[in-house]
Amino acid sequence: MVNFKKLLFSIFLLSSITFQAQKADAIIGIWETEKGDAKIEVFKSESTYKAKLLWGKDAVNKDNSSKKDINNPDQKLRNHDLIGSIIIKDLIFDDNEWSNGHVYNNANGKWYKCYVWLEKSKFHLRGYLGLPAFGQTTK
Numbered sequence: 553m554v555n556f557k558k559l560l561f562s563i564f565l566l567s568s569i570t571f572q573a574q575k576a577d578a579i580i581g582i583w584e585t586e587k588g589d590a591k592i593e594v595f596k597s598e599s600t601y602k603a604k605l606l607w608g609k610d611a612v613n614k615d616n617s618s619k620k621d622i623n624n625p626d627q628k629l630r631n632h633d634l635i636g637s638i639i640i641k642d643l644i645f646d647d648n649e650w651s652n653g654h655v656y657n658n659a660n661g662k663w664y665k666c667y668v669w670l671e672k673s674k675f676h677l678r679g680y681l682g683l684p685a686f687g688q689t690t691k
Contacts, residue, residue: 576645603640623661
């Protein structure tokens with residue numbers, strides 16, 4: 553009887569862990585802004601989530617080639633393409649949201665704190681400096 557209880561507990565624990573992993577991975581995929589002016593791909597990298605820029609209205613030149621990261625504080629990176637660059641990093645899933653992340657603003661070359669949540673199958677990101685209440689939300 554004791555072995556049966558241990559087995560049931562183990563199955564329950566494994567199911568819980570699997571469900572949490574599936575829920576955490578719901579963010580993985582390609583997301584487009586509500587305005588259609590940018591597209592990112594979110595992926596898992598070890599225990600955190602990142603996103604790279606696939607396309608952005610303000611990230612391409614008139615000939616559709618990628619603009620360079622000219623405002624990057626690291627001078628060695630200023631010649632890198634914006635398209636394909638990591639713009640979200642360090643997201644950790646906890647309690648139905650991905651938090652402790654950072655989002656890159658190529659307009660000034662700075663990283664800001666951020667968290668992400670999904671609502672009605674839509675990707676929401678809130679970037680902020682200091683307190684989340686003083687941030688900006690993007691859908």
